[in-house]
Amino acid sequence: MHKAPLQAAFDAATQYLEHVADRPVARPVAASTLRERLGGPLADAGEDPSEVIRALASHVDAGLVASAGPRYFGFVIGGSLPAALAADWLTAVWDQNAALYLTSPAASVVETVVAEWLLDLLGLPASASVGLVTGGQMANFSGLAAARDEVLRRLDWDVEERGLAAAPRITVVVGAEAHATIYTALRFLGIGREQVRVVEADEQGRMRSAALQSTLAACTGPVIVCAQAGCVNTGAFDPLGEIAQLAHARGAWLHVDGAFGLWAAASTSKRALVAGAAEADSWAIDGHKWLNVPYDCGISIVRDSAAHARALRNARAAYLVGAAGGERDGQDWGPESSRRARAFPIYAALRSLGRRGVSDLVDRCCAHAADLAGRLRTLEGATVLNEVVLNQVLVRFHAPDIDAGEFTRMVIRHVQEEGTCWLGPTSWHGTTAMRISVSNWQTTAHDMGLTFASIARAVERAATSARPARLPPSPGVR
Ligand SMILES: *Cc1c(COP(=O)(O)O)cnc(C)c1O
Secondary structure: OOHHHHHHHHHHHHHHHHHOOOOOOOOOOOHHHHHHHHOOOOOOOOOOHHHHHHHHHHHHHHHOOOOOOOOEOOOOOOOOOHHHHHHHHHHHHHOOOOOOOOOOHHHHHHHHHHHHHHHHHHOOOOOOEEEEEOOHHHHHHHHHHHHHHHHHHOOOOOHHHHOOOOOOOOEEEEEOOOOHHHHHHHHHOOOOHHHEEEEOEOOOOOEOHHHHHHHHHHOOOOEEEEEEEOOOOOOOEOOHHHHHHHHHHOOOEEEEEOOOHHHHHHOOOOHHHHOOHHHOOEEEEEOOOOOOOOOOOEEEEEOOHHHHHHHHOOOOOOOOOOOOOOOOOHHHHOOOOOOOOOHHHHHHHHHHHHHHHHHHHHHHHHHHHHHHHHHHHOOOOEEEOOOOOOOEEEEEEOEOOEOHHHHHHHHHHHHHHHOOOEOEEEEEOOEEEEEEEOOOOOOOHHHHHHHHHHHHHHHHHHHHHHHHHOOOOOOOOO
């Protein structure tokens, strides 16, 4: 009964993966085309499962983005390691509910194992608690929920019991380059934009600690500081050691958003970048970015496990009995109740890589980014804007008589249309820049060569198409 549809899925999967490096990374496709193929009224009669799988695989194909492949450099998007992907299939097959020990002793124990491994790899306190959530967004939410609980509890305000309405007003201090999901997380937590103080960043996007110091001096009431390990544009790290000292001297909670950057802690050569990170009170990390496990996978870590549990544990319907032996109930460490057993793919990823493999994965991506930046610096009209300390490259393109932002957007469009690789725009210091994020285990030096060549062609093409716009001034017009 199961074999034929799984075989159809296996065939479609292996076919896809064999060609993922050769297909255009993103093809222009109209949503209406996809709708035509996939939509229409739901039929009364059900269809054969294998046929459904074959039709699905064939009809979505034009709308798939080859972000699992080696030349997708948009946002910060990792691929899927073979072991992680295979474990993810089994996760679906086993269909465990990871909410309780009772509903899956296996999922619960594997969660405890990966929690220990992750804390060790990332150099974080072994006694911290770990929650597996959907991504960086919910990892930020979880850490900040624990922060909200604890900073109010220190003022004898039990937020779980009494709510926020009459609570002491929390101030949240963030860097100017804080990720948007910090603001979203705060909104979920009933903390409004008016309660946020933004601290100036330097030219690389790092929070300035002197500015933090004066901001903190002006804060009254409970304070949460959000620092960043790995800016999405530059890859830069806030000065975490200095920030931790200032935050703790003020009695503030320090949360570190290290969605991709905290993985640098697992690399022997990049570890220095995260110095001081272990002094924080909570951390947000993504598994689906640099660890290259399939979506979705975020990791929330909190030093004070009691605060973590108070903020997020299940309110315990009578039938949701906790495990008798104090075993782990996954629902106590994140915002969800029933959920996928996310620990299995993490487990497979970590075992298949080993410590050295995680370190190599980080180093390799960083080396590719540095290599590409080096080549771009030799390209006429290209300016690399950031210090390439990690896996992010930020570059702007110039041509005579055209705005650099507009020209850069043209270059990006040409690269995207050609389909050799995919990278996107960002706004940096007031104008458009191209951002390149190298986060995939499969990417090779050859891929970076193809990528550089594609960018160079796009610059040529953009320069050619920009030229007719540069009309000579008409005679007689001054
Ligand atoms: C990607 C990212 C996030 C959000 O993570 P999601 O997995 O998309 O929810 C938060 N912070 C930083 C620094 C990121 O790079």
